[in-house]
Amino acid sequence: MAPNGTSAVGAQPYTEEQLDFCRRLPKVERHAHLNGSVRQSTLQELYKKTSEGTSTSSAASVAIAKGDTRNLSEMFAVFGVVHHVVRGAELLTRVTREVLEDMSADGVVYAELRTTPREHQDVGLDKRAYIEAVLQGIEEHRRLAKDGVCIARLILSIDRKDPVTVAEDTVNLAIEYSNRGVVGLDLCGDPALGWGRWRQDWEPAFERGRKQAGLKVTLHAAEMAGMDEEMADMLAWGPDSLGHVCFLSPGEELRLFESRTPVELCLSSNVLSKSVESYSAHHFGRFLERGHPLAICTDDVLVFSSPLSREYALAMSTFGLDEAKVTDLARDAFETSFLEKGRDYNEVLARLRAPS
Numbered sequence: 413m414a415p416n417g418t419s420a421v422g423a424q425p426y427t428e429e430q431l432d433f434c435r436r437l438p439k440v441e442r443h444a445h446l447n448g449s450v451r452q453s454t455l456q457e458l459y460k461k462t463s464e465g466t467s468t469s470s471a472a473s474v475a476i477a478k479g480d481t482r483n484l485s486e487m488f489a490v491f492g493v494v495h496h497v498v499r500g501a502e503l504l505t506r507v508t509r510e511v512l513e514d515m516s517a518d519g520v521v522y523a524e525l526r527t528t529p530r531e532h533q534d535v536g537l538d539k540r541a542y543i544e545a546v547l548q549g550i551e552e553h554r555r556l557a558k559d560g561v562c563i564a565r566l567i568l569s570i571d572r573k574d575p576v577t578v579a580e581d582t583v584n585l586a587i588e589y590s591n592r593g594v595v596g597l598d599l600c601g602d603p604a605l606g607w608g609r610w611r612q613d614w615e616p617a618f619e620r621g622r623k624q625a626g627l628k629v630t631l632h633a634a635e636m637a638g639m640d641e642e643m644a645d646m647l648a649w650g651p652d653s654l655g656h657v658c659f660l661s662p663g664e665e666l667r668l669f670e671s672r673t674p675v676e677l678c679l680s681s682n683v684l685s686k687s688v689e690s691y692s693a694h695h696f697g698r699f700l701e702r703g704h705p706l707a708i709c710t711d712d713v714l715v716f717s718s719p720l721s722r723e724y725a726l727a728m729s730t731f732g733l734d735e736a737k738v739t740d741l742a743r744d745a746f747e748t749s750f751l752e753k754g755r756d757y758n759e760v761l762a763r764l765r766a767p768s
């Protein structure tokens with residue numbers, strides 16, 4: 413790619429050398445939604461087999477490029493396109509394996525995948541089978557990977573649009589699978605649909621997962637304006653990590669800095685969904701300046717067409733980081749992860765510390 417060539421997201425501000433460095437750099441992915449990270453060619457292939465026939469336009473429309481007029485709420489419709497075709501245990505296992513293969517090829521050595529357990533009634537899949545199919549994909553990748561393994565753990569997501577009974581179910585499942593690869597719980601979904609429910613619905617559910625099984629908790633937070641009250645309540649409770657945090661008032665931002673709660677920052681996701689005006693205006697700059705614990709992440713590589721190496725290259729060029737700083741960022745991201753101490757932890761650490 414030419415230094416100033418164009419792609420789905422417009423002119424590239426980084427050089428070929430920067431991108432190449434970021435590709436080779438061993439990295440950690442902490443915020444990737446499984447169905448938002450499905451390989452584009454797989455989605456197209458699955459779409460062709462449906463009753464919609466040979467049209468691939470629906471599959472193609474999941475990619476959001478610069479200039480796309482969809483806002484954050486409209487963007488959530490794209491996940492319906494993926495959920496429509498990724499059905500059944502076999503496909504869930506396959507897409508999980510492929511996501512990890514793609515990450516591994518991009519230099520990711522450890523990934524926390526997150527997904528919302530769903531029933532696929534038409535193919536007789538219940539939520540337990542859903543989770544087992546995803547865990548099987550992680551296991552298959554590990555067994556079959558030829559060019560380096562991306563070690564992975566699973567986080568179960570609770571969608572803000574669902575009733576609290578669904579959240580309770582998900583917590584039960586996360587507890588059940590907590591010694592089999594599930595390390596945490598997440599609050600996700602369209603913030604416009606389910607805010608104002610933190611204290612009553614979500615906090616008790618997450619608290620139970622944390623108390624009963626030591627599960628870690630990450631929350632999509634301040635994804636739209638006017639969520640200060642929820643943010644204050646979340647911080648008072650004390651999550652292990654927070655995603656996005658785009659719309660913080662100066663007071664809440666200060667409180668977050670003081671709490672030292674790690675943040676998962678997704679530059680392209682925020683710029684392309686118009687939560688943040690431009691790369692240079694991204695709050696990544698302020699968090700970096702404060703030395704706040706953070707991890708650069710992709711969110712939904714299928715939708716935003718930007719793998720982790722590219723997100724690092726964008727941060728590198730936009731904020732003038734040298735190779736040593738970018739290397740530190742990748743290592744620091746691991747410090748914020750949910751991976752338990754043990755053999756895998758030591759393996760990831762060794763790969764992150766290996767001289768490049």
Ligand SMILES: CNc1ncnc2c1ncn2[C@@H]1O[C@H](COP(=O)(O)O)[C@@H](O)[C@H]1O
Nearest residue numbers: 445446447448491526527528569600601632
């Ligand atoms: C843009 N930022 C975002 N903010 C909030 N939630 C998001 C998201 N991107 C994805 N999801 C959540 O992840 C689900 C798809 O993956 P899974 O089916 O769970 O694997 C979406 O339905 C949405 O709830």
Ligand SMILES: [Zn+2]
Nearest residue numbers: 445632655711
């Ligand atoms: Zn997300």
